[in-house]
Amino acid sequence: MAVRSNPTGRQLRLGAELRKLRERAGLTSTAAAQLLGMKQAQVSNMETGRVGVSAERVRTLACHYACSDRALVEAIADMTGDRKRGWWEEYREILPAGLLDLAEVEHHATHLCTAITAHIPGLLQTTDHARELFRQVVPEFPPPDVEHRVSFRIKRQAVLFRDPSTPYLAIIHEAALRMQFGGPGVAKGQLEHLLGMSERDDITVKVLPFAAGSFPGSGQSIFYSSGQVPQLDTVHLDQAHGPAFLDAEAQLEMYRVLLDRVEAIALDPAKSRDLIHNLIRDL
The missing domain is CATH 3.30.870 (Endonuclease; Chain A)
Incomplete structure (x- = not known):
């Protein structure tokens, strides 16, 4: 997936929320990458809003991070859905x-x-x-x-x-x-x-x-x-x-x-x- 050079504020916030989920789980980005079968750079790019994340990927991450707050997880997942350009x-x-x-x-x-x-x-x-x-x-x-x-x-x-x-x-x-x-x-x-x-x-x-x-x-x-x-x-x-x-x-x-x-x-x-x-x- 192409890496964004200038993520929007909403894309940055989505990445920041994924980082918060990981940190609450007590995982470093390296440990999270190993757990998810990904490269550390991929985790970093997701958390800085530089690559897109699907709603299903958000749910998968939340599961691995043992987040039981379903309302929060679904709200974060909804942030991935609006990809059309705003006015x-x-x-x-x-x-x-x-x-x-x-x-x-x-x-x-x-x-x-x-x-x-x-x-x-x-x-x-x-x-x-x-x-x-x-x-x-x-x-x-x-x-x-x-x-x-x-x-x-x-x-x-x-x-x-x-x-x-x-x-x-x-x-x-x-x-x-x-x-x-x-x-x-x-x-x-x-x-x-x-x-x-x-x-x-x-x-x-x-x-x-x-x-x-x-x-x-x-x-x-x-x-x-x-x-x-x-x-x-x-x-x-x-x-x-x-x-x-x-x-x-x-x-x-x-x-x-x-x-x-x-x-x-x-x-x-x-x-x-x-x-x-x-x-x-x-x-």
Whole structure:
């Protein structure tokens, strides 16, 4: 089988999960290769996402690794099934690979959650709002790059409109709602769009008001994507140098707790809509 030179984020995650299964079994890659009748390089290539793996091979590996968690095994096996190119591949030579990986994670997620302080979440941004954000990046993007990033961001929002749509919880700090990116007109259009999206059945918007005071994770923009089983969840942290993806079980558990605490102190959906209504009225 041909060796991939640039595996996607999902292919890398599949390989990482196979490595975790092996390590839980207490096997080195050399010992696993001997057990499976393979070369050590083959095991290494599978675990780095450089070669494809079939669902049946995943089940065979799990059996040899004495993994009894059938839900996890089947969820990993399902990761091998979608081999067609996603829409994000048309941007592969245009945008950083991390952005494409984010779109791929969103596409396969069973539930999405974000907690954000300074910006409206990307999945809920208007075209005008997104364009203004990308115009403010340092170093400055050339106009064509701005438009590529805007179109990519808007296409990502399809996960909220497909059938079935992906349930989405957005916890947004009041500060993000009051920032008038692009001026009052753009800000008003963004808030009206956010209000309309918050009324969709599978979208929940909760506002974290200034009055809530301090809260955990206040310095981060956190995006949590749920997989078929909790072990396959992913945390995405939006950073100045590019996106970071976390999937270690301890990290996932920490961010679950953090997001639960933030959600608990946010306004409920009805009061959140009231606050947004008042901000629109004041513009």
